[in-house]
Amino acid sequence: MAKNKFNKSWLQDHLTDPYVKMAQKEGYRARAVYKLSEIDEQDHLIKAGMTIVDLGSAPGSWSQYVRNRLTELGKSNPKIESGKPDGQIIAIDILPMEDIADVSFIQGDFREEEGLAALEALLPKSAEGKVDLVLSDMAPNLSGVGVADSARMAFLAEIALDFATAHLKPEGALLIKCFNGSGYSQIVESFKKVFKTVASRKPKASRAKSSEIFLLGKNLKPPK
Ligand SMILES: C[S@@+](CC[C@H](N)C(=O)[O-])C[C@H]1O[C@@H](n2cnc3c(N)ncnc32)[C@H](O)[C@@H]1O
Numbered sequence: 001m002a003k004n005k006f007n008k009s010w011l012q013d014h015l016t017d018p019y020v021k022m023a024q025k026e027g028y029r030a031r032a033v034y035k036l037s038e039i040d041e042q043d044h045l046i047k048a049g050m051t052i053v054d055l056g057s058a059p060g061s062w063s064q065y066v067r068n069r070l071t072e073l074g075k076s077n078p079k080i081e082s083g084k085p086d087g088q089i090i091a092i093d094i095l096p097m098e099d100i101a102d103v104s105f106i107q108g109d110f111r112e113e114e115g116l117a118a119l120e121a122l123l124p125k126s127a128e129g130k131v132d133l134v135l136s137d138m139a140p141n142l143s144g145v146g147v148a149d150s151a152r153m154a155f156l157a158e159i160a161l162d163f164a165t166a167h168l169k170p171e172g173a174l175l176i177k178c179f180n181g182s183g184y185s186q187i188v189e190s191f192k193k194v195f196k197t198v199a200s201r202k203p204k205a206s207r208a209k210s211s212e213i214f215l216l217g218k219n220l221k222p223p224k
Contacts, residue, residue, distance in 0.1 A: 019205045023061065029098075032137060033061035034205035035214065036175075040069070042201070043216060045173060048073040050087045051124055051131050053167075054103075055110055055160055056138030057091035063103045066135075090122045110138065111159060123167060130169045136160040136176040147182060154183035157215075158190065165194050165220070173218045180213040191217045
C-alpha cells in the first residue's frame, strides 16, 4: 500500500515536472541532463579537445549533452569534420545503453576489475593523453535503508575518486553525485586531499526533497 502511494506520487511529480517535458522536447533521454548542463554553465567544465569519462551513463542524457557540447565547440576547429565532436567520450554502465554517435560505451560494473579494465583499455595511451574530466552520476539501487544506501553511494564515490586520481591530467576535474547524509563529510575530506579546489553543487533540476548533491573537485594536488 505504502509502495503504491510512493509510486503514485512519483508518477504525479514526473508527469508535471518541467524538466521531464523539456528533456522530451530537446531529445534528451533523461531530465538528469539539466543537472549537468547547469553545473557546466556555472563551472565551464567542458572544453574543446577534452577526453571525458561518463560513469553510470545510462540511459545516456549526460553523454548526449557532452557530445552536443563538444560538437558545438568543434564548429570553430577547422580540423574537426562537420557535425563531429572536438573531443572523446567514454561511458560505462551496468545497464545497456542505446548507442550515441561518437560515444564509446562499455556495459560493465565499474566496481569490478573486468569493467574497470574494459574502461581503461579505451583511455588514450600517450602520457599527455590522460583524461580531462570524469563525470559520475552513478547511484546504487536504493534499498530504502538510509545507512546502507549512503554506504553504497560513498563506496561508488570513493572508487570514482580513485579512478580520477589515477587518470586525470593535473588540471583535470571530477564531478560526482553524492547523498548529503552519513558519509558525506568523509567524501568531502577525501576530495580535499586530492583536489586543490572542492565545491558542492545543488542544481535546480535536483529535487529539493532529495538529499542528492554534486561534488566537484578541480586541479589535482601534486602527489606526496
Ligand atoms: C541516475 S542514473 C544515470 C543517469 C545518466 N547520467 C543520464 O543522464 O542518463 C545512475 C546510473 O548509474 C549506474 N550504475 C550504478 N552503479 C554502477 C556501477 N557499479 N557501474 C556502472 N554503472 C553503475 C546505474 O545502472 C544507472 O544507470
